Amino acid sequence: MATTPREWLQSNGVDLSSGYSSNLQSALLVDTLKESNSALKDANAALKDLVSSLQSERDLLIDKNNKLVAQLARRLNPNEAANADRENRLSQLDLSKLPQEIVLRICLAAIPDKYQHDYSFAAGPRSPWFKWLNTRTALTLVCRAWNGPASEALYTDITFRRAGQIPALARTFRASAVVNAPNRARYVKRIYMDWCTVMSHCEKIVRDDLMYLLQHCTALKSFALRPHPVMWASHNPDAPIIRHRPHYTSNPQWLLSKEGNPAYGIALASQCGAGLQELAFVGPLISPQSLNLFCLLQGAVHLKTLIFGAVEFPNVQIGSSQPPTPAQVALPRLEELQLFLHNDMPRLHNYICGAWHLPVLKRLTLSGCNFFPADILAKHGEMLEYLHLRFVPSTSSPWRDQRPEFGFSRIRRCCPHIQHLVVPFLPAYNLLCTIDSPTLRYLDMWGGRHKRRVVELMCELGRASELPSLRSVRILPSALAHILPQDVPLICHPTDVSDDEVRMRTFPAARVLQTSWALLTDCGMDWGVAFLDDEMCDDDSDGSNYEPEEQGANENGDGDDEDEDDGTSWVSDSEAGDLASDDDTALSSEEESGMEYDREAVLQRYAQSQQEDFLFDDDTDGEESEELHVDIRARTDI
Structure with missing residues (x-):
């Protein structure tokens, strides 16, 4: 029960009857009340501090709980959490800045490796390479x-x-120079000129522009x-396209020649x-072309990679007792x-x-090599780290070296720094015990059908003999030797996968x-035959929505409209339609008569062909199918 101030004073013996005592009592009461109020304030401040500390602890617990919930969500569904984080970051990103x-x-990362796609017309207008070009x-x-x-x-x-x-x-390029646009x-x-x-009738214009x-x-x-396989050169009269159209006989190999006026090979030599x-x-x-190539290499002092196919060596000329001597080649x-x-x-x-x-040669690939090239290795193998003898022995084309074990045993002296060796599988010789190289790490063999344990035992056998640094032995599929690129052992490098890892590699075929x-070979692709991706195999697509590109240099028509050039298109649909309708008869007559086209006619013909769907006529058979890959239509020759 609460006590009044009067009762409190009376209980403490204060006489309230007199006036003096009354004033004193009031003063005491005020002091007592002040002390009580001060004590209450202190207690209230202490309570506020306690509440503040409790709120801070609560916030920390809430943050910790949210982090634990996020971690638990990532563990339960990592893909969804990663996608959410990625979307959150992308939503805050301004691409224009x-x-x-x-x-x-x-943009450069959008360009795939060159070995992944087929650039040729044989892949069709809806090939993966064409889709990649559209993306660029x-x-x-x-x-x-x-x-x-x-654009770069x-x-x-x-x-x-x-x-x-x-x-x-x-x-x-000429138009951009005229209007002071970016070069x-x-x-x-x-x-890269592929089957071009x-x-x-347009050779002179193309030569000058190239x-x-x-x-x-x-x-x-x-x-x-890479010249067209049906039209290697005009000296092949049996090619189907040459039989039917004898004036269609030119391949752009004249760019090697330094003779004539103008000498087109000078431009390429200057680049070298x-x-x-x-x-x-x-x-x-x-x-003649091989001689020009060897002369071209004389000035190629910056060259780091050189690739060429079968070379016909110069023969003895009429009136001379000796064949022409090619030039000395030094590629430092x-x-x-x-x-x-x-x-x-x-x-x-x-x-x-x-x-x-070749003082710094590190990688050497010899295609069709059915012998051990001991002399070449003795001359150029001092710095060699990678050697590939690309040859698959068969009954029709056997290995010609009578004593391959003698050659392979000399690798130690010929190639003291060799690390990766690719050779044909020769079952008659035990190469793992024959090869002598303390630096060899990786050995690949074309052919053979061995199980994994057998291949691993081969590797152990090599390490126990003369290959102490050997890390892996691999079997390469001989059935795909003519399909896969020459440098497939480097593309699929042994260090790219671990012991039990499997990686899918996509090649054009x-x-x-x-x-x-x-x-x-991927079992789902029928032993590596040509395949189409899912979009191309879609049964719901009839192909009617295909629109040819208009980039000139990249099969899309890289050229310029004379009034306005955005760098990606050189003729509009309406212009091409007018050209096709107005000049069709004139161009056809020029073609049949063998007349040369001028530059404007070549561009018009190319613009016209861009408006037409190509490639194949389904009802073509018999002898006509031989020239299908070259002369598909009269409108696709430029």
């Missing part, structure tokens, strides 16, 4: 800030599949040419001397060499051994499973 260097790296073109349209880096990525890698692309690209020619790093036949491109692409680092690092001629070269920076060398090519073999100087002990 990215640095140009980062955008360029993004679309990157230039993302936003204004992306146009510059995306678009022009970095140029592939010519049709002769009309060459004048189209040259027209683009796109300086973006070009690689030019140059017909005689020479123009080689002169103005000052940053060019790689040039490759200016900084070209990779040069490839995938196809046979007849005698060459690190990789790929060539075709058979045992019936002794003159080429002796020429490479005696007249070539096969899918390969890479394991630590073998390269296996």
Whole structure:
């Protein structure tokens, strides 16, 4: 029960009857009340501090609980959590404000490795390579800030599949120079001519424009040419296209020649001397062309990679007792060499051994090599780290070396730094006990059908004999030797997979499973025959929505409209339609009469062909099918 102040004073013996005592009592009461109020304030402040500390502890517990919940969610469903985090970061990202260097790296990352896709017409207009090209073109349209880096990525890698692309690209570069636009020619790093036949009626224009491109692409680092297999050269009169159209006989191998006026080979020779690092001629070269190639290599001091196919060595000329002598070749920076060398090519073999100087050669691939090239290795194998003898022995083409064990036992002296060796599987010889190399780490063999445990025992046998550094032995599928690229052992490097890891590798005509002990054909692809992706095999698609691209240099028509050039299109649909309707008769008559086209006619013909769906007529059979890959239609020859 509460006590009043009067009662409290009376209980303490205070007399309240007098006035003095009354004032004193009031003063005491005030002091007592002040002390009580101060005590209550202190207690209230202490309670506030306690509440504040409890709230802080509560917030910490809530944060900790949220983190534990997030960790538990990641463990239960890691993909969903990662996607959520990625979407959150992307939602806060402004692509238009990215640095140009980062955008360029993004665009360059969209370019797949060159071994993944088939560039030829045989793959059709809806091939994966065509889809990839569309992606590169679309990157230039993302936003204004992306146009510059995306254009650089678009022009970095140029592939010519049709002769009309060459004048189209040259027209683009000429137009940009006139209007003071960015010089796109300086973006070009690689030019690849794949099955690009140059017909005689447009040969001069294409030659001049190709020479123009080689002169103005000052940053060019790689040039490759793969002639059409049906039209290697005009000296082959049995080719189907030559039988039916004798004036269609030109392949762009004249770019090797330094003779004539103008000398078209001078432009390529200038590139070799200016900084070209990779040069490839995938196809046979007849005698004059091989001489021109060897002369071209004299000035290729910057070359790091050289690839060429079968070479016809110069023969004895009329009126001379000796064949022409090729020039001495010194390539001080060459690190990789790929060539075709058979045992019936002794003159080429002796020429490479005696007249070539390759001081830093690290990777050597000899296709069709059915013998051990001891002389070449003795001359150029001092710095060699990778040796590939690409040959699959058979009854029709056996291994010609009578004593291969003698040659392989000399690897220690010929190649003191060898690390990766690729050879044919020779069951008559125990190569694991024959090869003598303390530095060899990886051994691949074409052919053989061994189980994993047998291959692992081979590796143990090699380490127990003369291969102390051997880490792995692999079996390569001989059935796919003609399909897979020459450098497939390097593409599927042994270090890319661990002991039990399996990695899928995609090539133009096969899918390969890479394991630590073998390269296996994907069982789902019918032993590596040509395949189509899921979108191309869709039964609901009738192919009616295909629209040909309009980039000239990249099969899309890289050229320019004379009024306005965005760098990705050189003729509109309406222009091409007018050209096709107005000039169809004139161009056809010129073709049949064998007349030469001028530059405008070549561009018009190419624009017309871009508006037509190609490639194959389903009802073509018999002899007509032989020329299907070359002369598909009259409108696709440029």
